[in-house]
Amino acid sequence: MPGPTIADVARAAEVSTATVSHALNGTGRIGEGTRRRVREVAAGLGYGTRRGPRTRTLGLAVTTFAGTAWDFVTIAYFSRFITAATSAAHARGYALTTLPAERCAEGLWHTLAVDGMLLVDSPAGDPVPGALRARGLPLVFDGRPPEPRPGDVWVDNDHAGTTREVLDHLAAAGARRPALHSGHGREHYTGAVVAAYRQWCAERGVAEVVVPFGPEDGPGHAFDAAFGAAPRDRPDAVYCAYDPGGRQVLAAAARHGLGVPGDLLVVCTSEDPAYGATEPPVTTVTLRPEAAGAEAVAALVALIESGRAGGPAGAGARMVPAALRVRASSLRPVMY
Template structure:
């Protein structure tokens, strides 16, 4: 029978260092000398830390790590709520439990001792300490969203953000927009950067000047748009990258007396059905979390159970644009209505 799985405390005793030093050494964080870091990792490897010792737990873990360390409740966000529901159902269908971790991870040691067979990481940012800790353990990881620096064997599930951004911007241009702003530039995850870069390229291809309005989740009144809507080069359309952005634009437009869609067109990336009930109804882009979650779970199960593992690279889930009144093309007087 295999022996018990070693803990951080076991490694600390064997390496004659503190548990905090072990955590930093294995996770690649903190101020630890290179010789100490190397010794800790050698001791951990010798003890079999992170190896496949002991019975499988048949448990998968899931964490959102973009803003890990802050106590924000991502379950309240429609995208994550829908993904979690779908991922849980998929995990159960494969015979696994799914453990959902809080954003406030409660200290690095958690990731060195968490009893799971593999992890789903959502929106993992550059320099993610959680990812470093999981890699140090040798745990299989599948990403929702392309990791910033993918390794050759990494597997992730994502949308084609280039194609989706072009579709939204082309739709707004066809509806008559001539100066389109992007409400973005907040997170460090791949999604934000990919959409922003696609927007800048689209503008460059049409000789248009990009206008990126910084998003702030605490800016419910949309004050970031005050100088933009009051300026001489006011945009006539906005594409919001984050779910609350559409409501922020609606609030700012009402404050500045801008009619939607008469003077301002609006599209928001959101899974919130309440946007359909706005007056006017707001056009939305769904990133299809109900498909991304099960796809990520299936890839992780493949890594755990298939002798060949899962094929590396991206599994693409198409996003979908739902056009509503906020960005609809206005019919000309000579166009008969149906």
């Protein structure tokens, strides 16, 4: 038999379905007494509890930019993560359902028929974890949650260490004024990279240059001010934190007459093999999404089959080492 719906809880608590959603998600401007009463009614009705046999289905959602119709599967990281997660789920006898980004802002979290969820790049203020926790569903994050709770499990890379490795590599190749191309998302990855870049610059007395990333900025106009500066003030290297950034900086450098790597060194975080065939080939950082996807599914299935939604056992980070793939874009040409 199907369990109670959010409408059933609203009728029993004599509030609107919107109030129920806010109460269960920990969002909205409602009184603490109302929030507590709604949660008590929901618990009394058995709302969100699993009924009958398991579905042997895992859910996956990318909740960064939730509610917008962006096709995250076209980004190589997400595509590879999902493929690896699907394979790992099937190997354990589970199906994997991937939700479109535009549906991540809807209230389907209250009734989604899955045994557990993988949340990828959950941003600050994300209401989805609260909704899933209210149902008691096991939950694993890809990317450290902005405000982890005791018992949370996540898979991630050492973004601070990787950022420092990239900047040290650029400095060893002769860069003295590296810029960072970042700052678009509110997930942990972006914040960790920006913070590490700023700390590295402060330690070396280097002026910060953070160029704002725009997903639709194909020509790289965000670089116009920096690349149009006097040579002594112009960045001589760029670390792009997002997949399309490498193509954007190459386009901007060409428009400004800057040679790569002669005038400008470039590194980009990306899983796209096409960067190995650009002119010049672009040095990339891989976050190893295949390893992350397999690790996340293993952690989630372990939570499901242990009967826990979370807890001290297995809680915390499962770290996947990133790797730097050095190509011509970050190596100064040898002068004879």
